[in-house]
Amino acid sequence: MIPAQFDYVAPGSLDEALSALRSGGEDAKVLAGGHSLLPLMKLRLAAPSLLVDLRKVPGLAGIQRENGTIRIGAMTRHVDVVNGGLGLVSEAASTIADPQVRHRGTLGGSLAHGDPASDMPAVLLAYEGSVTIRGDVGQRECAAADLFQDFLTTAVGDGEILTEIRMPAMDGYGFGYHKFNRRQEDWAMVAACALVKKGADGSCEDVRIGLTHMGSTPLRATAAEQALRGKPLDAQSIAAAAEQAAEGTDPPADLNASADYKRHLARVLTRRALEDASS
């Protein structure tokens, strides 16, 4: 439970942080809330030679809305997202672990880390949001669909800092979030989020479904989305669409659940999330 020795800096600006990362090379790591990185270091599954703490870098935390877009600073803590009145985003963040983790962990940290069992990556995917990534040679926008590349692997490269998350406000969409775990504060065995827009005739004009822990990255349940789009938002259509939620997924079996049980959970949780989003 004692990490390997490391150096630590807490720069006062983004440029200084990028410069520290550059001088630390590939063994330097960004430190945000520390609630994924520090456990890995204590278990000696990670041994960075330098931690670059972002907590003193100004301008990286906060939530802003402008012209139908929500902008969230990478260092915004889960608890501030919960209290931010952001619909599905706040609802999903409220299910993360316990108050201690929510008061230290950050949205940017969760997305840069790319754990497929984390709650927020599938939500960003369902919103079709994007992140801003700063590096030595300027900044780039990365769509959620391109961010999550594999288990604990994202498009945020060595020496880069995720600075901001952008999502459409999704005004007019209902939402639902269902997470299945053994204890309230546990990671998701499986979770499903849904965003539904009702047409004037009560049918499904648009639907987005995100799945957590159903593969090595967060996933969209595209077969279920296609099955519901244009259909009436009644119990029968929702149940029929949710039956397809596990199509194209490859859930990892673990001590909690077999792959088949996870597929069952995906179907049940998707139905419940769609029911909430359509009510």
Ligand SMILES: Cc1cc2nc3c(=O)[nH]c(=O)nc-3n(C[C@H](O)[C@H](O)[C@H](O)COP(=O)(O)OP(=O)(O)OC[C@H]3O[C@@H](n4cnc5c(N)ncnc54)[C@H](O)[C@@H]3O)c2cc1C
């Ligand atoms: C007991 C426990 C239970 C938990 N349960 C849940 C849960 O139910 N659901 C859930 O979603 N999460 C859960 N978490 C994880 C928690 O949400 C973490 O806060 C989150 O995954 C990582 O955020 P962080 O700010 O702590 O990042 P850190 O631990 O500081 O960093 C994680 C990784 O991302 C990198 N990184 C961080 N920020 C940036 C950035 N801005 N730019 C580039 N790279 C960056 C770091 O270098 C590191 O590799 C749990 C954690 C613990 C300890």
